[in-house]
Amino acid sequence: MVVGRRWVRSLLGAASLVLAAPTAARATEPAADAHGRDIQFHGFVSQGFLKTTANDYLVDSSRGSSEFSEAGFNATAQLTDKLRVGLQLFAFDLGAIGNFTVKADWYYLDYRVRDWLGVRAGRLKIAYGLYNDVSDIDAARAPALLPSSVYPFTNREYLLAQTGGELYGYARLGRGGALEYRAYAGAVPLEVPPQTGVAVPITGIGVPYIAGFRLMWETPLDGLRIGGSGVYLRVEATGMLPPPLATLTAKANEYAGLGSAEYAAHDLLLAAEYGQTRVENHYNPMLVPDATVVSEGGYVMSAYRARPWLQPAVYYSLVYPNRNIRDGRENVQHDVSGTLRFDINEFWIVKLEAHYMRGTASLAGAPQMRAVLPENWGLFVLKTTAYF
Amino acid sequence: MLRSPLSLLIAGLVAATSSRSGAGTAPPAPAPAAFRVIVAPSNRVDGVDRRFLLEAFLRKTTVWPDGQPLRPVDQPADSPTRRRFSQDALRRPVSGVKEYWLQAIFSGRGVPPPEVDSDAEVVKFVLQTAGAIGYVSSDAALGGAKVVSVK
Numbered sequence: 001m002v003v004g005r006r007w008v009r010s011l012l013g014a015a016s017l018v019l020a021a022p023t024a025a026r027a028t029e030p031a032a033d034a035h036g037r038d039i040q041f042h043g044f045v046s047q048g049f050l051k052t053t054a055n056d057y058l059v060d061s062s063r064g065s066s067e068f069s070e071a072g073f074n075a076t077a078q079l080t081d082k083l084r085v086g087l088q089l090f091a092f093d094l095g096a097i098g099n100f101t102v103k104a105d106w107y108y109l110d111y112r113v114r115d116w117l118g119v120r121a122g123r124l125k126i127a128y129g130l131y132n133d134v135s136d137i138d139a140a141r142a143p144a145l146l147p148s149s150v151y152p153f154t155n156r157e158y159l160l161a162q163t164g165g166e167l168y169g170y171a172r173l174g175r176g177g178a179l180e181y182r183a184y185a186g187a188v189p190l191e192v193p194p195q196t197g198v199a200v201p202i203t204g205i206g207v208p209y210i211a212g213f214r215l216m217w218e219t220p221l222d223g224l225r226i227g228g229s230g231v232y233l234r235v236e237a238t239g240m241l242p243p244p245l246a247t248l249t250a251k252a253n254e255y256a257g258l259g260s261a262e263y264a265a266h267d268l269l270l271a272a273e274y275g276q277t278r279v280e281n282h283y284n285p286m287l288v289p290d291a292t293v294v295s296e297g298g299y300v301m302s303a304y305r306a307r308p309w310l311q312p313a314v315y316y317s318l319v320y321p322n323r324n325i326r327d328g329r330e331n332v333q334h335d336v337s338g339t340l341r342f343d344i345n346e347f348w349i350v351k352l353e354a355h356y357m358r359g360t361a362s363l364a365g366a367p368q369m370r371a372v373l374p375e376n377w378g379l380f381v382l383k384t385t386a387y388f
Numbered sequence: 389m390l391r392s393p394l395s396l397l398i399a400g401l402v403a404a405t406s407s408r409s410g411a412g413t414a415p416p417a418p419a420p421a422a423f424r425v426i427v428a429p430s431n432r433v434d435g436v437d438r439r440f441l442l443e444a445f446l447r448k449t450t451v452w453p454d455g456q457p458l459r460p461v462d463q464p465a466d467s468p469t470r471r472r473f474s475q476d477a478l479r480r481p482v483s484g485v486k487e488y489w490l491q492a493i494f495s496g497r498g499v500p501p502p503e504v505d506s507d508a509e510v511v512k513f514v515l516q517t518a519g520a521i522g523y524v525s526s527d528a529a530l531g532g533a534k535v536v537s538v539k
Contacts, residue, residue, distance in 0.1 A: 040499045076499050081450070081457040086496050106496040115449050125495045133495040140490040170448045178448070222479040265479050305483055343483070346465060387490070 037080070043073035044387035046138045054374040055363055058153055059095035061379065068383070069093045070136060072105060084110040092136065096194065097157060105136075106161055116169040123163045127182040127214040128229045129258045129273055136160065142269065142303035143339045144351045144383040147317035148362050149297030150258065150273050157193075158235075162186040162210050178218040180225075185211040188233070200239040200248055207233050216260070223265025229258045229275075245285060253280045267305035269313075274298030276323070296323045303339075311341040321361050330370035333361040348386045355379040422526040423473045426514050426533040435537035441477040444521060446488060447498055452519060460501040461513045461522040469507070469525045477523075477538070 048068035052061040059065035074088035090105030092098040108122035125133035134140040135151045164186015171179045188207035195201050212231030219226060232255050239248040258275030276296045283290065297319030305311045317335040325331045339353040357377045360370040425441065427433060433452060436444075443449040445460045452458050463470040465482050474482045489500040504510055507528035514520040514533050524530070 038499070038502065040493075042493050042499075044494065072494065074494065074496070076493075076496075078499070084498075088494065088496060108496055112450060115451065125497075133497070134491045137490065137494040140487055140494060170443075172443075172449075178443075180448075264484065266475075267481055267484075305481060308481075308483060311483075 038078040040076050041074070042076075042388060044071065044137070044139055044385055046070040046383060046385040048144065048381060048383035051380045053378040055357075055360065055377050057357075057363060057379055065095070067093050067095050069100070070138065070385075072136075074105075082112050084112075086110070090136070094153065094156075114169070116171040118168045120166045120168065121164070123161050124166050124184060124186070125161050126159060126210075126212065126231070127166075127184065128159070128212065128231055128256070129214075129275070130260050130262050130271055132160070138351070138383060138385040139349055139387045142311050142313035142341050143301070143315065143337060144353045144381045145337070145355070147273075147299035147301065147315055147337075148333065148335065149299050149317040149319035150275055152362070158188050158190055158207060159231075159233075162188050162207075164210075175220060177220045180216045180218060180227075181214065183213040185209070200241060203238050203240050203247075205235070205237040207235055209234055221263075224261075224263045226261045228260065229256075231256045241287075245287075248287065249284045251282045251284075254278070269301070269303040271301045272299065293322050294324070295319065295321045299335075303341075309343045311343070313337075313339040313341065319361060328367075328371060329359050329361075329373070329375040330367045331361055332359040334358040335362075347388050349384065351381070351383045351385075353381040353383070355381075423469050423476075423523045424526055424528070424530075424535045425477075425521065425523050425538055426511065426530060427521050427536055428514055428518070429532055429534045431519075431534060431536075433536055435539060437539045438477055441538065442479070445478060445501060446485075447501065457519045459517050459520045461510055461517075461520060462501045462503045463507075463510065463523070464503055464505060469523065473523045 046069065047066065049064065049066045050057065050059055050061040050068055051064040054062060056062050059067045070090070070092040072088055072090040074086060076084060076086035078084050085108065087107040088105040089102055091100045091102045093100050104123055106123050106125055108120045108124055110118060110120045112118035127133055129150055131141060131146055131151060135146055136156065138144065162184060164184060166182055166184035168182040169180075171181075173179060187209055190205045190207065192202055192205055210231065210233035212229065212233075214227065214229040216225045216227035218224075232253070235252040235254065237250045239250070240246075241248050254277060256275060256277040258273055260273045261271070263270040274296075275298065276294055278292065278294045280292045281288075281290060297317070299315050299317035301313065301315035303311055303313035315335075315337050317333075317337070319333045320326055320331060322331060334357065336356045337353060339351055342350045342352075344350060355378065357379060358375060360373045360375065363370055363373060425436065431452070432454065440449070444458055445462065447460070450458055463473075465486060471482055474480060474485055478485055480488075492498040493500070502513075504513055507524040508531075510522040510524050511528070511531045511533050514522045515531065521536075
């Protein structure tokens with residue numbers, strides 16, 4: 001049982017990180033010297049459990065599954081007042097994906113010329129919406145599962161980080177608040193996913209180029225920020241066809257836009273986002289006709305820090321994978337979610353979460369398969385994270 | 389009446405956290421102390437606005453108006469002075485600031501200011517570090533550090 005051993009090894013390694021956490025955290029605190037040099041180490045370990053009343057979501061959830069684990073460790077060094085370098089290693093397991101393979105989640109060299117202009121190079125988290133760049137960081141938000149209408153788990157393998165460069169900055173607008181902006185371009189190397197019993201095995205896949213931006217206006221009202229994000233990416237894949245056709249080439253141009261608003265002040269968080277994604281598919285040879293699909297989705301969310309150790313949160317999320325086809329359970333996903341986040345101490349949180357789902361659009365499988373699955377179902381999540 | 393495993397878990401967590409925070413049997417936590425913002429005596433700045441403090445301690449701005457590097461220093465998360473500073477200057481609880489930094493730390497956008505354990509350590513940091521800014525309780529010994537006004 002190689003997989004089983006690897007799982008145990010990863011968990012033991014992660015546990016040792018957490019046990020060392022208080023010492024490590026203390027060790028980082030007074031590290032800054034008079035010249036701004038500073039090195040910090042941080043990490044986290046998460047373990048979750050998913051159970052659905054019907055249908056399998058992300059994992060074999062109808063039976064209940066604990067294949068929902070994440071661990072990360074990073075080091076960041078401030079070498080001068082303007083120059084910083086960092087690296088984060090990350091491993092996760094979520095059903096069929098992840099499988100505890102340790103990867104460089106991000107690494108970068110960051111030179112901040114001015115407050116209004118900085119440049120980063122390396123493997124960088126993609127700034128899209130309010131939470132894309134922290135969507136795999138459980139401790140940094142209230143819900144265990146972010147709204148899938150904007151942050152679907154299926155994006156996790158290819159829309160979390162890109163390898164390339166980024167310009168960023170923060171510009172004050174006097175009494176008008178401030179602007180925070182990021183613009184990036186690069187590529188997303190991908191690995192061929194495991195495949196069994198598929199008609200056309202994929203032999204290669206990647207995102208040869210991606211470019212995007214995020215612009216947020218921090219309004220004069222404390223805690224209120226409003227903005228938008230846009231991203232373009234090209235996905236290319238090749239598959240093996242039976243002779244005499246030999247090779248199938250698939251190319252997709254994807255354009256995504258998202259509007260965001262967040263109010264985070266005192267103990268209250270309010271957030272809302274709405275976006276559309278346009279995907280243009282082209283196949284060669286044309287066994288499948290070229291197609292263009294526009295999806296749309298959004299959510300509203302609220303969280304309140306009722307006590308230092310308790311933060312309830314709720315959200316409603318809605319997505320149409322094809323905005324022109326709205327009839328049928330397979331073409332829509334409503335998601336009403338409620339979360340209780342318990343901060344047990346400074347390094348440890350537990351989340352209890354329940355979802356009422358209507359529709360099957362977020363489930364795996366072809367539309368005709370999803371059309372016969374139960375339309376109304378529940379999802380329960382228990383997740384705990386330790387971090388330092 | 390039988391209690392579900394879920395309600396037992398919630399009750400256990402609440403009991404654990406209540407005993408940690410001293411709620412229930414212990415007297416309530418003291419009100420957060422007032423604070424003063426301090427810099428080195430050589431710093432030419434005499435006053436800052438609240439927005440500047442927010443940008444400095446969230447590291448959105450990294451230099452003083454004269455171009456000198458800006459180096460904020462924090463107190464521990466459980467410090468009453470930090471609670472007051474966080475509420476008044478940053479307009480969010482310490483937990484909200486920690487969440488902000490968790491997002492930055494784990495997405496590679498930055499790391500928080502260093503934390504030191506006491507007012508005396510803040511004063512020492514401010515006096516020894518060029519461009520430093522910190523906050524101490526209103527009755528702290530300043531050891532020569534300069535108090536700046538907050539508008």
